[in-house]
Amino acid sequence: SQTIHQWPATLVQPVGSPLSLECTVEGTSNPNLYWYRQAAGRGLQLLFYSVGIGQISSEVPQNLSASRPQDRQFILSSKKLLLSDSGFYLCAWSHVTEAFFGQGTRLTVV
Amino acid sequence: GDSVTQMEGPVTLSEEAFLTINCTYTATGYPSLFWYVQYPGEGLQLLLKATKADDKGSNKGFEATYRKETTSFHLEKGSVQVSDSAVYFCALSLGGTYKYIFGTGTRLKVLA
Numbered sequence: 001s002q003t004i005h006q007w008p009a010t011l012v013q014p015v016g017s018p019l020s021l022e023c024t025v026e027g028t029s030n031p032n033l034y035w036y037r038q039a040a041g042r043g044l045q046l047l048f049y050s051v052g053i054g055q056i057s058s059e060v061p062q063n064l065s066a067s068r069p070q071d072r073q074f075i076l077s078s079k080k081l082l083l084s085d086s087g088f089y090l091c092a093w094s095h096v097t098e099a100f101f102g103q104g105t106r107l108t109v110v
Numbered sequence: 111g112d113s114v115t116q117m118e119g120p121v122t123l124s125e126e127a128f129l130t131i132n133c134t135y136t137a138t139g140y141p142s143l144f145w146y147v148q149y150p151g152e153g154l155q156l157l158l159k160a161t162k163a164d165d166k167g168s169n170k171g172f173e174a175t176y177r178k179e180t181t182s183f184h185l186e187k188g189s190v191q192v193s194d195s196a197v198y199f200c201a202l203s204l205g206g207t208y209k210y211i212f213g214t215g216t217r218l219k220v221l222a
């Protein structure tokens with residue numbers, strides 16, 4: 001069966017520090033991968049999606065970047081975090097007509 | 111552009127009350143429609159889905175019918191429980207774009 005791993009679950013980082021969140025998928029090949037962010041009091045915002053290795057599409061301009069170095073690995077990064085980067089980050093993969101989500105990372109920038 | 115609109119929350123109900131959470135969509139094409147649920151401190155879980163007009167998705171006592179004429183996918187449950195307290199997200203996907211578009215979510219609180 002397919003599973004998705006996302007870590008860490010919780011992260012507290014100072015303003016200006018770098019960020020790296022990792023997501024891996026098991027049990028499927030060539031998945032579509034996504035990073036979503038849920039800011040406090042707001043819905044899910046699609047940040048990035050990828051249909052293959054090295055292929056990244058950005059949905060909104062921001063302080064973040066994404067990379068897909070391997071077929072089932074998706075990384076969300078920042079060189080310098082801002083307070084506004086705080087939120088709940090969700091990785092997901094999709095197959096045909098359904099998306100599957102990781103457990104999420106709660107990031108607090110202080 | 112494509113979008114999903116959900117009713118504003120929070121929704122507070124007593125146990126065994128009837129639940130309706132409204133969801134309407136705008137899409138250029140024939141989307142698949144979903145309801146996801148997020149329990150406190152967790153990620154999202156698929157609750158139910160419908161892939162074409164007039165399909166009814168159902169799971170755990172929840173139901174939603176894909177209404178193309180009204181572009182709606184309202185979530186209903188006849189008798190809610192305290193354990194149903196969560197945030198509910200309506201979403202659509204258009205397969206060709208590989209993207210999922212979510213509503214803002216509706217927080218449900220069920221009181222014993």
